[in-house]
Amino acid sequence: MTRILPEIAATALVIFSRFITAARAIWLGCAPENRRRVYFANHTSNGDFVLVWAVLPHRLRQKTRPVAASDYWLKSRLRAFIGQQVFRAVLINRIPAERTEDPVTQMAQALDAGDSLILFPEGRRNTGEDLLLPFKSGLYHLARMRPEVDLVPVWIENLNRVLPKGEVIPIPLICTVTFGAALHLAGGETKDAFLGRAAAALRALAATTERPRA
Amino acid sequence: MIAGTSAAGLALLVGGLLAVLLAATGIGRMLQARYSPDGSNAVVENLNDRIRSWWIMVVLMGTALIGGHAGVTLLFAFCSFAALREVITLQDIRRSDHWALLAAFFVALPAQYVLIYTEWYGLYSILIPVYAFLLIPIIAVLRGDTEGFLMRVAGVQWALMICVYCISHVPALLSLDIPGYEGRNVMLIAFLILVVQTSDVAQYVWGKLLGRTRISPDVSPSKTLEGLIGGALSAILIGVALSWITPFTPWQAGLLSFVIVMLGFLGGLVMSAIKRDRGVKDWGHLIAGHGGMTDRMDSVIFAAPIFFHLVRYGWSLT
Numbered sequence: 001m002t003r004i005l006p007e008i009a010a011t012a013l014v015i016f017s018r019f020i021t022a023a024r025a026i027w028l029g030c031a032p033e034n035r036r037r038v039y040f041a042n043h044t045s046n047g048d049f050v051l052v053w054a055v056l057p058h059r060l061r062q063k064t065r066p067v068a069a070s071d072y073w074l075k076s077r078l079r080a081f082i083g084q085q086v087f088r089a090v091l092i093n094r095i096p097a098e099r100t101e102d103p104v105t106q107m108a109q110a111l112d113a114g115d116s117l118i119l120f121p122e123g124r125r126n127t128g129e130d131l132l133l134p135f136k137s138g139l140y141h142l143a144r145m146r147p148e149v150d151l152v153p154v155w156i157e158n159l160n161r162v163l164p165k166g167e168v169i170p171i172p173l174i175c176t177v178t179f180g181a182a183l184h185l186a187g188g189e190t191k192d193a194f195l196g197r198a199a200a201a202l203r204a205l206a207a208t209t210e211r212p213r214a
Numbered sequence: 215m216i217a218g219t220s221a222a223g224l225a226l227l228v229g230g231l232l233a234v235l236l237a238a239t240g241i242g243r244m245l246q247a248r249y250s251p252d253g254s255n256a257v258v259e260n261l262n263d264r265i266r267s268w269w270i271m272v273v274l275m276g277t278a279l280i281g282g283h284a285g286v287t288l289l290f291a292f293c294s295f296a297a298l299r300e301v302i303t304l305q306d307i308r309r310s311d312h313w314a315l316l317a318a319f320f321v322a323l324p325a326q327y328v329l330i331y332t333e334w335y336g337l338y339s340i341l342i343p344v345y346a347f348l349l350i351p352i353i354a355v356l357r358g359d360t361e362g363f364l365m366r367v368a369g370v371q372w373a374l375m376i377c378v379y380c381i382s383h384v385p386a387l388l389s390l391d392i393p394g395y396e397g398r399n400v401m402l403i404a405f406l407i408l409v410v411q412t413s414d415v416a417q418y419v420w421g422k423l424l425g426r427t428r429i430s431p432d433v434s435p436s437k438t439l440e441g442l443i444g445g446a447l448s449a450i451l452i453g454v455a456l457s458w459i460t461p462f463t464p465w466q467a468g469l470l471s472f473v474i475v476m477l478g479f480l481g482g483l484v485m486s487a488i489k490r491d492r493g494v495k496d497w498g499h500l501i502a503g504h505g506g507m508t509d510r511m512d513s514v515i516f517a518a519p520i521f522f523h524l525v526r527y528g529w530s531l532t
Binding site: 022024158161164167169171172173174 | 295296298299300302303307309312315316319320498499500
């Protein structure tokens with residue numbers, strides 16, 4: 001019974017995001033398979049993980065949880081309902097001094113329970129002109145803690161134009177979500193080398209997306 | 215909604231369409247069994263994708279026609295929405311265009327279709343060419359960003375004209391008041407769509423069979439003179455054959471079909487030029503095998519307003 005309301009809300013959100021963005025998944029480097037994965041994506045808009053979530057096949061969507069900031073998602077009762085019940089987000093505390101749990105351990109636990117994750121390694125929304133902000137180290141630590149899990153790069157195109165930071169109502173524009181080939185931590189790879197490789201994989205995906213010439 | 219005589223005509227029309235689609239599906243399957251059993255022949259696979267999409271489009275069209283005035287208006291409002299979404303996506307918009315685009319999508323588009331539905335000809339004819347034309351640049355300028363300003367406001371206005379104003383003239387056909395043709399206006403829409411789409415399909419088929427002379431290799435390499443002539447003749451024949459569902463004599467139906475076909479062809483050329491400039495092959499991916507909504511509608515877009523005005527001045531009392 002308690003799952004009915006979140007299910008309805010989830011379906012409504014998926015339909016709404018499809019209506020606005022006609023979102024389309026492009027499976028370039030991997031297939032939509034039922035495996036434990038960490039989808040790591042660029043982050044420019046609050047709608048980002050809804051979009052990744054919306055283009056996943058229903059069965060995968062039910063087993064995929066976003067990693068999100070608790071300070072944002074626990075602010076009001078509505079947000080808490082959406083974050084915890086609808087998206088089943090893994091809520092992590094962005095402020096190290098206030099932490100009672102280690103974020104990487106929280107993510108590893110979710111993976112151990114059989115779920116996949118959506119992670120934004122930039123840590124916050126990118127509003128600048130650069131394609132990506134420097135990655136936080138969480139992705140590296142997670143890759144070290146669970147080396148067998150596939151780390152799939154995901155490039156979200158256009159959503160930054162649909163809902164720029166500071167705007168409330170989205171404008172309808174077509175978005176694509178491109179999934180690349182899975183990465184794993186190589187033996188002896190340093191943190192900087194690995195994060196550099198992960199960022200390069202995202203940039204390479206960005207280059208494949210159709211875009212009007214500037 | 216739909217009068218008795220019209221219902222019988224509609225049933226005949228739908229029956230004929232279903233027969234054509236069934237035949238096309240059969241031929242598609244045969245071609246697939248012969249030339250592309252493993253799905254490797256791109257032309258045959260695309261043809262079958264197109265036929266599958268045709269089924270969906272015919273069912274949608276049929277449902278809308280049964281739904282009468284409201285159903286048809288809603289269907290084309292959705293077509294406008296999907297087309298506008300595609301055309302705006304290909305433009306260089308900036309963050310400061312957000313309000314202007316919200317006004318285009320959520321004010322201008324619904325307002326246009328409400329006016330079409332309430333048959334307010336005097337206002338829906340000028341809503342976008344006058345009011346949106348003036349108000350959208352005003353909204354844009356209030357955000358204070360001047361970079362590429364003319365290109366940006368011109369792009370939004372052009373997209374509104376193409377995707378909303380022109381497409382809305384299809385359901386506007388329902389508002390015409392033609393003596394002796396009461397309650398059958400929905401057949402004017404069927405006539406327009408069937409002539410345009412026959413022309414598109416026949417140009418594609420004749421072009422594939424006989425196409426040699428390219429008309430505009432720099433804009434649209436697939437358009438050939440042989441395809442155009444074959445497609446135009448086929449569509450005019452269909453138009454003449456359909457004159458019984460219209461208020462036109464066979465001659466008039468043929469001439470109107472000629473106008474529709476030429477506008478559709480040239481409109482397709484214009485839309486191809488934009489796609490080429492933007493570096494894309496299709497406007498979108500909404501309709502399997504056809505590309506986006508705008509790819510499927512491009513000929514209708516250019517033909518609809520002219521057809522509407524010709525019929526309005528030539529036959530209608532309003």
